[in-house]
Amino acid sequence: MQDYQSQKPIVLDILDAHRTMPGNLLPILHGIQDTLGYIPPAAVEDIAKALYLSKAEVHGVISFYHYFRTTPPGKHTIRICRAESCQAMNSKALENHAKQTLGVDFHETTSDEHFSLEPVYCLGNCACSPSITIDDEVHGRVTPEKFDQLLAACKGAK
Amino acid sequence: MTRLFISRDSTALSLGAEQVAQTIQAQTKDKHIEVVRNGSRGLYWLEPLIEVETSQGRIAYGPVQPEDVASLLENGLLEGKQHPLCLGNIEELPYFKNQNRLTFARVGLTDPVNLDDYIAHDGYQGLKNALTMQPTDIVKHVTDSGLRGRGGAAFPTGIKWNTVLNAPAEQKYIVCNADEGDSGTFSDRMIMEGDPFVLIEGMTIAGLAVGATQGYIYLRIEYPHAKVALNQAIAAAYQNGYLGENIQGSGKTFHLEVRMGAGAYICGEETSLLESLEGKRGLVRFKPPLPAIVGLFGKPTVVNNVISLASVPVILDKGGEYYRDYGMGRSRGTLPLQLAGNIKHPGLFEVAFGMTLRELLYDYGGGSASGRPIRAVQVGGPLGAYLHEGQFDTPLDYEAFAAISAVLGHGGIVVHDDTVNMADMARYAMEFCVEESCGKCTPCRIGSTRGVEVIDRIVSDVQKDKNTVLLRDLCDTMVFGSLCAMGGMTPYPVLSALNHFPEDFGLQKAAKV
Numbered sequence: 001m002q003d004y005q006s007q008k009p010i011v012l013d014i015l016d017a018h019r020t021m022p023g024n025l026l027p028i029l030h031g032i033q034d035t036l037g038y039i040p041p042a043a044v045e046d047i048a049k050a051l052y053l054s055k056a057e058v059h060g061v062i063s064f065y066h067y068f069r070t071t072p073p074g075k076h077t078i079r080i081c082r083a084e085s086c087q088a089m090n091s092k093a094l095e096n097h098a099k100q101t102l103g104v105d106f107h108e109t110t111s112d113e114h115f116s117l118e119p120v121y122c123l124g125n126c127a128c129s130p131s132i133t134i135d136d137e138v139h140g141r142v143t144p145e146k147f148d149q150l151l152a153a154c155k156g157a158k
Numbered sequence: 159m160t161r162l163f164i165s166r167d168s169t170a171l172s173l174g175a176e177q178v179a180q181t182i183q184a185q186t187k188d189k190h191i192e193v194v195r196n197g198s199r200g201l202y203w204l205e206p207l208i209e210v211e212t213s214q215g216r217i218a219y220g221p222v223q224p225e226d227v228a229s230l231l232e233n234g235l236l237e238g239k240q241h242p243l244c245l246g247n248i249e250e251l252p253y254f255k256n257q258n259r260l261t262f263a264r265v266g267l268t269d270p271v272n273l274d275d276y277i278a279h280d281g282y283q284g285l286k287n288a289l290t291m292q293p294t295d296i297v298k299h300v301t302d303s304g305l306r307g308r309g310g311a312a313f314p315t316g317i318k319w320n321t322v323l324n325a326p327a328e329q330k331y332i333v334c335n336a337d338e339g340d341s342g343t344f345s346d347r348m349i350m351e352g353d354p355f356v357l358i359e360g361m362t363i364a365g366l367a368v369g370a371t372q373g374y375i376y377l378r379i380e381y382p383h384a385k386v387a388l389n390q391a392i393a394a395a396y397q398n399g400y401l402g403e404n405i406q407g408s409g410k411t412f413h414l415e416v417r418m419g420a421g422a423y424i425c426g427e428e429t430s431l432l433e434s435l436e437g438k439r440g441l442v443r444f445k446p447p448l449p450a451i452v453g454l455f456g457k458p459t460v461v462n463n464v465i466s467l468a469s470v471p472v473i474l475d476k477g478g479e480y481y482r483d484y485g486m487g488r489s490r491g492t493l494p495l496q497l498a499g500n501i502k503h504p505g506l507f508e509v510a511f512g513m514t515l516r517e518l519l520y521d522y523g524g525g526s527a528s529g530r531p532i533r534a535v536q537v538g539g540p541l542g543a544y545l546h547e548g549q550f551d552t553p554l555d556y557e558a559f560a561a562i563s564a565v566l567g568h569g570g571i572v573v574h575d576d577t578v579n580m581a582d583m584a585r586y587a588m589e590f591c592v593e594e595s596c597g598k599c600t601p602c603r604i605g606s607t608r609g610v611e612v613i614d615r616i617v618s619d620v621q622k623d624k625n626t627v628l629l630r631d632l633c634d635t636m637v638f639g640s641l642c643a644m645g646g647m648t649p650y651p652v653l654s655a656l657n658h659f660p661e662d663f664g665l666q667k668a669a670k671v
């Protein structure tokens with residue numbers, strides 16, 4: 001894990017940029033995660049101080065939302081939709097295939113730190129289920145074969 | 159100059175629309191063409207779709223893959239000529255032609271982030287009218303239209319606005335609920351990606367109607383493309399005096415900002431959403447007070463779904479009666495339905511209330527994608543009931559659905575063929591509630607965990623009868639003891655699965671009620 005001292009200036013900048021914004025905690029957390037890939041636990045103290053909140057309150061918000069993470073993600077994050085429409089198009093098989101291929105379960109990162117696997121509940125791509133995202137890109141009608149191709153393309157493009 | 163249209167809609171992109179657009183551009187460098195990145199028409203089995211503007215209208219080709227591009231160009235794509243992928247004039251396809259596109263009038267037609275294009279296609283007509291009206295008259299149009307909230311609860315929009323209008327306060331807010339968490343729904347996304355100005359216009363009108371000068375769009379994090387389109391459109395609206403201070407010289411002010419959610423389904427519930435916007439955990443608030451009286455930062459707040467707000471411009475443009483003339487009973491206007499799951503022709507179908515589910519599933523949806531019989535259909539998202547074949551003749555109408563203990567919700571329709579195991583689906587509904595409960599009340603938080611366990615016991619034949627009684631009791635407790643519809647409606651999918659498909663739980667079919 002990275003040393004927080006090198007991340008701290010970034011966190012402080014983000015805090016500063018949102019100082020006067022009403023309801024700024026989520027935008028701040030997004031800002032940090034967008035930049036660093038996760039919210040370093042050590043940042044909680046700085047956030048709490050800047051917003052006049054307790055550390056417990058900040059931590060409570062971070063842990064409430066599925067999207068926020070407190071550990072560094074792999075190079076790419078793969079999200080597999082688990083919701084009903086994708087289930088109706090066999091997403092369970094895809095889910096199993098992905099876990100097996102990557103050798104990880106949900107909320108885990110491969111040992112080469114290449115891929116993090118996360119569940120997601122609907123990507124709004126239900127007209128072309130089953131759906132996954134790799135980073136910000138959505139992919140529809142993903143068969144296990146297509147999954148393998150996408151994975152290979154990711155690895156090729158590293 | 160020939161104009162081609164290839165969608166920037168995220169479902170079209172998920173099928174390769176970007177690669178198609180790039181291939182076209184690479185192979186037509188020497189030609190005088192413009193590629194417009196439009197929204198999607200919503201005929202998703204035909205995406206990626208290319209449309210070409212001709213004197214015969216917009217001729218469509220699809221579904222197109224990059225390797226088809228060369229042959230399309232050779233065969234006269236740019237002149238709208240024949241090709242095995244040619245579908246003819248897109249607007250003449252029955253799936254499109256037989257819709258009533260009021261809210262979605264421009265989606266797929268225009269360049270979503272081009273303000274001139276928006277205005278050239280009747281955009282900002284509603285705002286123009288609203289700027290000449292008293293707030294009460296704007297609210298009256300919305301009330302007269304019969305519009306009911308499209309986010310799920312179907313509460314009359316005009317009544318909500320009236321409450322906020324009459325709540326005295328220095329500051330009021332318009333909050334757009336763009337959390338669209340229901341599986342099987344994507345109409346909000348299609349509006350935000352395909353015609354963001356219509357939402358901006360609707361929110362601006364709402365601001366004028368109730369006296370609010372600040373709006374927020376609470377957008378789910380799973381919609382990055384919608385975020386981009388909204389921010390592009392908001393920037394254009396600011397630059398051209400449609401947002402900000404002194405809107406079109408009227409002296410009126412309305413500011414608008416997009417805020418991102420963070421992957422919590424419960425934040426679609428309006429009070430949880432407000433907590434989240436305030437920077438807190440998304441714990442559901444007790445009601446009353448209503449958000450209309452004590453809402454965001456304690457101020458009177460309109461919270462409306464994307465589709466509700468995006469339906470306002472046409473109402474203010476053409477009048478409340480125009481909108482009200484569509485529909486049946488107390489369900490007025492149109493509902494953008496979303497066909498998803500195991501269906502041959504998935505997509506968006508905006509139509510006046512009253513069509514039957516069967517017509518939609520078979521005449522337009524074309525039956526299941528797998529070719530197997532359709533066995534169960536979940537309407538209205540993860541908290542909606544599962545319907546069986548015997549219920550497919552129910553008209554799509556709020557009251558008709560309530561009469562069969564079902565909901566229309568946000569209009570999502572998820573189709574399952576006969577390979578589905580309904581005990582699995584019931585279990586999943588409970589599991590989803592465990593995952594997404596805000597944790598504030600026991601029946602929801604603990605009840606759903608117990609629910610998963612009880613279903614497991616029924617399915618694995620442990621004291622089957624006793625546990626079935628227990629499951630029903632548990633559902634009762636959740637229905638009556640939960641603070642919001644998360645815990646209160648999870649029993650809908652669970653009990654409908656149990657009642658209509660008892661055989662999947664290893665129970666006698668005779669147990670059916």
Ligand SMILES: Cc1cc2nc3c(=O)[nH]c(=O)nc-3n(C[C@H](O)[C@H](O)[C@H](O)COP(=O)(O)O)c2cc1C
Binds near residue numbers: 308310336424644
């Ligand atoms: C668990 C839960 C999730 C909800 N999710 C959404 C949602 O994603 N989008 C939405 O517009 N309404 C959602 N609602 C309904 C809202 O609470 C609220 O009724 C709606 O935003 C009001 O807007 P409308 O009147 O325009 O429909 C949800 C309600 C519950 C109980």
Ligand code: SF4
Binds near residue numbers: 442594
């Ligand atoms: S029913 Fe569930 S989600 Fe709703 S308030 Fe209670 S615990 Fe929270």
Ligand code: FES
Binds near residue numbers: 121125
């Ligand atoms: S259910 Fe998977 S994308 Fe909607």
